[in-house]
Structure formats: structure tokens, C-alpha cells
Amino acid sequence: MTGLITRLALLVILLIPAARTALAEEIVMGLSQRSIAITTNFEGSDILIFGAIKREASVPEGDLDVIVTVAGPSRPVTVWRKERRMGIWINTEGVPVDRAPSFYAVAASGPLAEILSQTEDLRHRISVPLAIRAVGAPATIADAQRFSDALIRIRTEDAFYSALEDGVDVQEETLFRTSIRLPANLTEGDYSTRIFLLRDKQVVAQYVTTIDVRKVGLERFLYNLAHGQPVIYGLLSLALAVLGGWAASAFFRIVLRQG
């Protein structure tokens, strides 16, 4: 795919030598879903992100690449490390991480190292390690980096973090599309979706939008009740418990008498 793009790009460059100007290209984007409703039988969702590159002038030179990121709401977390003390394994050291998105996916049209420069990555915080921010590790911990690595490792194993190099399909230097899998265990909130257009490892255009992830229906009702009317919610839970217990008991007595 990349080979084809490169060849196409070369062809275009040979035919039309165009001057490269700032904002010569713009991103026009579409989403298969603007919002995601978490219902009782929510099993995760595949979200299709597609779009086109709008140009006023002719196609500029340089390799074209597209990176798409989707980030869930950030919450501060603490990463703990276990150590053996007096024969048992206990959490001994903890490193606070100020900002760790509950979900983070990067899809790119090629390997990140080859299509994105280090400075641009730092500026826009695109790659997974840069999406989390760990500052203020206690001075007693020398290897704070291993804590952030562990955070990424654990979240990647649980499919909350992912990097799909070659996940974006670019056609004719104009159209692009990618599909990002949102797992079932989604946290509610605004999912910031960013699209970067790159030429020669430099970001030339970007587009930001949000996908709204919300609980609906029964999920919404119970969540609101639990937080807004905790006493009623608690009594409701207890009533259900007692009713369930009684119903099963009564049911079994009838069945047993007849049986």
C-alpha cells in the first residue's frame, strides 16, 4: 500500500511541480458515529473515521501520511510496584501519573517512527508513551520510566491502548479511512479524535473533533439514581434483594409440594 502511495506521489510530483505553502491542504472529515450510546447489552463498537484532503492548489511534494488518534477521558492514576518484604509480595512503591487516558488508540498510514518526526510527536503528543504524562515521581524512585512502561503494557494487554501502524488507508493522496475498535468496558465521556496530515514527517494540517460516549436508557437512569438519590437507590437494591430471596423461597416451596 505504502509502495503504491509512494509511486503515486512520485508520479504527481513529476507531473506538477507545485510550491509548498502553509495550509495548502485541509482535512475534511466524516465519522460513522458522532456519539456512542452505552446500553445494557453494549459490546463495544467499531468506529469508522474517514475523510478527504481538500486542496486549493495542486498537490504539494513530499510523502503524504495520515495519523488518527482517539483518546478517552483522562484520569489521574497511581502505578504500584510489588516487592518481596518478609516473605510476602506487597505494594512498596507507587508513582502517580497525572494524566492517563482511559482509552487511547493511534492509527497511522505507516510505522510512526518513519512518518513522524520526534519534535512533532513531542509537540502534539501523538504516540502512546507521550499520551500519558507522568511527572512528580517521588525522588526515592530512580526508575520512574518503568512505571509508565508498565502502565502502557497493562493497558495494552487489556485492549485499552493500541497502536495500529498501517491502520489508515490512504487513496490517491486524497481519501483516507480507518476503523478503530472501542472495547465494551468504555468509560463515559468525550473521546477526543484528532487527525494529522503529514508531509515529510511534519504535521501540515490537523483536525480535532469529539465522539460523545454516554450511557443511555436504564444505564443512565440507574447511574443518575445511584449518584443523585443514593438513599432511594440503596433501599431499592435492598428491596430487590429481599423480594428475590422471598420469591425463590416461595417458588421452591410450591414446586416441592407439587413434586
Next chain:
Amino acid sequence: MQIYLPIAEVSVNAYLLLGLGGIVGVLSGLFGVGGGFLMTPLLFFIGIPPAVAVATGTNQIVASSFSGVLAHLRRKTVDLRMGVVLLAGGMVGAGIGIIVFNYLKSLGQVDLLVTLFYVVFLGIIGALMFVESLTAIRRARKARRAGGTGIAAKRRQRNWVHVLPFKMRFRTSGLYISVVPPVLIGVSVGILTAIMGVGGGFIMVPAMIYLLGMPTKVVIGTSLFQIIFVTAFTTMLHAVTNQTVDVVLAVLLLLGGVIGAQFGARIGVKLKAEQLRILLAVLVLAVCFKLALDLLLMPSELYSITAAGDM
């Protein structure tokens, strides 16, 4: 069938939850334990956040205990008077327990302490019950071989429990003892309920048998009776202070649980008291062993993530 839990914010298999509730329910009806000491670790294992697992577990215990106690009430194997005395102690204990729990939380090692509590208590009680039941079974066998009727010798020795003041008659249990030991048992179980997030039946049942000398059949119904109220109180506390009771999770667990409890109560009638005790002892020891292994063996992942401020 996957189902999304609104408070826990995770998606889990509904049948798995029903099955889990069912197994714990059978144990609840069989042994008179709420099953929390099994349910809570099992919920952690399938990925429910610990805070939600503990709070929802208590709500589920209310259901299975209520179902179990109805079966026992019909068979008149609940000592209501003893239950109320234990309950009075239990409420005081739960209050103390919550204060202790919050203190441990401020120290930052609450998980470890809870696990250690489990290992120590389950280990001691499991071992004691196992040895005692084995001796009882052996004694019964010997009596039978010697041409006896097969009924184990009645254990009704007098100990320190019988010399304390404030004596009260517990007709259902056939006891005339001081209220001080039952109240103290209630208090200590209440403390453990709040700290370990369990009903406390696995501690109360042996305490009632070995310390108070109550008949095994009455012990189970009575402990269930006490557990209902203490866990209901705990559920309310969690719902109001932390909003961690997941009603969808609770309903699924209790559907399995109440059915299981009915089966358990019926199986329990067919088993001999000694067999019942030895089964419970094995179960308690198994859970203790598993938890101890987790502490002793090197974990495959040394790192763990918690929400900031938790732990």
C-alpha cells in the same frame, strides 16, 4: 451474553454472573455462610473493581441469606432470641469496623491488610474445624463399631461461658447462658464484616458451635438471620457514602444466588452435621491456601494500576 454494568462500568458475561451467584448460593444455604468470602475474591477475578465488588457483594448476601432464612424458619431452626442478641453486637462491631477500615485506608495498605486478615482467619478457623470434625467422625465410627446406636456423644461440657452473669434462656438452642459471649461474638464479627466485606458467617458459625455450644442445625439459621441485617446495614452505608452498589450486578448474582441457596438448604438436611462441618472446613482452607499463595509467590505482573487516591 455480554451485559454492561452501569456502576462498575465494565461489560461481563451475564451467564457467568448467574453461575457464580448460584455456586455461592448453594454454599450459603448449605453452611449458613453468606458466601462473601468467596464471592468477593471471585468478582475481583472477573474484573469487577474491588470497591464495587465489596459493596455489591453485601447486597447479594442479603438476598441469599433472606432466602435461606425463610427455609430455616419453616423448619424452626432459627433461634430468634439469640439472633437478636448477636445482631445488637454486630451493629456496634460494624460501626467500629468502619472506623478501623478508614484508618487503615489512610495508611495506604488496605488491600494487603484485608488479604492478611483473610489468610489468618480462614487458616485458623479452617484448621480448627477440620481437626474437630475429623475427631467427631472417628468417634461416631468407633461408637458404631462398638455396637452403639451411631449417635455421637453429646458435647455439653461446662466452660467459662457458663459462669458469666446476665444469663438468658435460649429455648430453641436449649441453652441457658450469659448474653456476654454472644454479644462479644456479634461485635467481633461486625468488625470483620466492615473490614473484610463479608457476612462473617464463616467465623460466626464455628464460634456459635464451639464457644456457645449451640446445636449445628440451629446455628445455620441463626447466623443467616443475623447476617441479613448486618449486610443490609453495610449495603446502605456503601450506597450512600461511595455509590458503589451496582444493582444490575446484584440482580444477576442474586437470581443465581437465591436459587442456589434453596438447593443448598435442602442438601444440608440430608447431610450429617459432621460431614457438613468437614466440607466447610475444606472449603475455608482452600480459599485460605489460594490467598496465601498469591502473597507468597512472585506475581507475573509486578505492577498494578489504581485510581489516584485509592488503595
